[in-house]
Amino acid sequence: MNVNIDPNKFLPTEAINNLLGPSSKALGHSLGALFYFIFQKPIKYGIIKEKEFDDLASKTSKELEQIPPEDKDSSKSGLIMKAMEEAQYQLNEEDLRQMFANLIASSANRQKNSFITPRFATVLSQLSADDARFxxxxxxxxxxxxxxxxxxxxxxxxxxxxxxxxxxxxxxxxxxxxxxxxxxxxxxxxxxxxxxxxxxxxxxxxxxxxxxxxxxxxxxxxxxxxxxxxxxxxxxxxxxxxxxxxxxxxxx
Incomplete structure (x- = not known):
């Protein structure tokens, strides 16, 4: 997969535009491409509501803004993709959308992604909203x-x-x-x-x-x-x- 494609050609949503804005331009196109790759078909066929997807993308963008430029790291695209893939099944719960946004952003933060493994996304996908809140x-x-x-x-x-x-x-x-x-x-x-x-x-x-x-x-x-x-x-x-x-x- 070519992560340098412009996802705006495929998902011209406000959330993706925000994701590709100045606050996250160091990672924006790569992450935007991953968002497109993972969510294009579920959105197209109505499996995922676009409103919930937009919320996940917006939350992710907000979390990315909190990462200092020197700590932004796009080298762990596999971890980011794993988190996005697992997020597909939990987008109907706001608490879980926030936690997945945090995990995606953490996977792009060199201060955190050294200890993150694919298991993190798997575990998060197995939590209900009540489990997550507890x-x-x-x-x-x-x-x-x-x-x-x-x-x-x-x-x-x-x-x-x-x-x-x-x-x-x-x-x-x-x-x-x-x-x-x-x-x-x-x-x-x-x-x-x-x-x-x-x-x-x-x-x-x-x-x-x-x-x-x-x-x-x-x-x-x-x-x-x-x-x-x-x-x-x-x-x-x-x-x-x-x-x-x-x-x-x-x-x-």
Missing amino acids: FKLIVQDAHYLLTYGYLIEYIEEKFGPYHNLTDKFFITSNGNFMRLPQESVDVLSSLGLIKDTDLSYPDGEDVNNIYTKIESTLKTYATSKNKELIEFKKGSITITAFGELFAKAVLN
Whole structure:
């Protein structure tokens, strides 16, 4: 493929024009050609809405503007193409469009593209919008450590068989009490982005205060025939080493 072709001949959209503007001229024609190559047929046959494509291209252009000229690097066109290819399946969700725009721009940034692999785009393509938002919450709201808790109830006697009495809950930085989205936890864990455990948990005054708030809230609403058989379980979610690199590439 000749990446020096002028995509304006094929996709004369405002988004592509913006992409080829002065703010990204060092990479504009190359990226514009890749956009054309990947999205021409899906747009032509109505598989992708042009409005959603324009939004992705505009978001990508905006992210490119943030890269210092000396750090712009068009040598990783394979990574950029991989991100665009995977983005085709997620354009209906704005959060994911932004994350793909970030990944495309990161792949064109020499400060980041040294640690990016094709797996980043594959992983991002496998996230739902809810998965993506929860990952973003762990990184940006919980600062890589999310603590949660839940109640169990022993069936006959303590330390014997038990069942979960409540769902798992956590508290956001602004004090919202929220159910842990176990479906997203399972997805993020399976992709190697996070580690979830209730076999061990962090310590410290701030963390213990959070656990205490979760426990007291859950016990206020929990019902049991024998409250002596109720126990509070602590858990935590941390970002893996791969998850940290992924976050640097797909989140602002």
